[in-house]
Amino acid sequence: MKITRNTTAKTAILEIIRNSDVALSHTEIQALSQNFCDRVTIYRVLNRLMTEDVIHKMVTLDGTIKYASCHDLDNGVPHSHNHIHFSCEKCQLVTCLENVSPTFKLPPNYVMKEANFTLSGLCPNCL
Amino acid sequence: MKITRNTTAKTAILEIIRNSDVALSHTEIQALSQNFCDRVTIYRVLNRLMTEDVIHKMVTLDGTIKYASCHDLDNGVPHSHNHIHFSCEKCQLVTCLENVSPTFKLPPNYVMKEANFTLSGLCPNCL
C-alpha cells in the first residue's frame, strides 16, 4: 500500500477524525478544522487517508458520506469494515458499532468486495 | 398512509422503475424519461412514491441514491427493506437481493427504524 506524505493538513484532519467518537462528513470536518486548510484540500486528504486505510467511509441513508478512523484488531489481522454504522435520526450522530457484524448468505456467483451496513433510528442518548 | 394524485408524470416514472430489474438513480431515471418531464418533477415524484411506499431507496458505497420498486410479500405483511442491495463495480448495476436478509444483534438501547445494506463486488454476469 502506498503511503503519502505526512503534511500538516493530513495530520490535522486525521486528528479531528480520531478525536471524534462519531463518523464525520466532509462538511463537519471542515467546520471543525477552523479554516485551517482549503475545502479542496480536505477532499484530497480524505481520499489519501482512505487509500492508506487509516480511515474508512460509509454512507448514511440520505446519501451523506461520513468518515471514521479504522480500528486495528488486537490480533493484527487486517480489520474489516463490515461492521454496522448507526445513524441517530434525532442527534444525527453516526456511530460505528465495531462489534456488530451481520451474517448473511450471498446467492451463488456473487463476489463481495466491500460492504456498507447503515441503520438509522434512535441511539441510547436520544432514547 | 397518504396517497397522492395519479398524474401522468408519476405513472411514467413508476413505470420506468418497475420495468427495470436494477435500482436506478435520479439521473438514470431522467435519462430514461426522454425529457418527459422536468428534473425537479422527478425529484418530487420520487419523494411522493416513497411516502406511498411503492418504491424504496438505497445508497451505493459512493453515496449515490438509487430507487427500486417495492415487492409485496405473498402473505400481505408489509415488506421490509432490510434486504441486501448488491452493486456491481464492473457493470455498475444495483440489484435488490430480496431474499437475503442479514441477521445481527444490536447493542442495548438502540432502536432501529430503517436499514440500508449495500455490498459491492462482482455480479454473476460480470464474474
Place this chain on the structure above:
DNA sequence: GTAACTGCAAAATATTTGCATCCTT
C-alpha cells in the same frame, strides 16, 4: 372549484479539475 402538481428560474450545496506555488523528503 380547489388543492395538488408541474415547469421554469434561481439559489444553495457538493464535488472535481487545472494550474501556479509551496513544501516534504
Place this chain on the structure above:
DNA sequence: AAGGATGCAAATATTTTGCAGTTAC
C-alpha cells in the same frame, strides 16, 4: 532538486425552493 501537496479560481453536478400556471379529483 523533484515530485507531491496546497490554495485559489472555476467548472461541473446535485438538490432545494419560490412562484405562477396547470391538472387531477
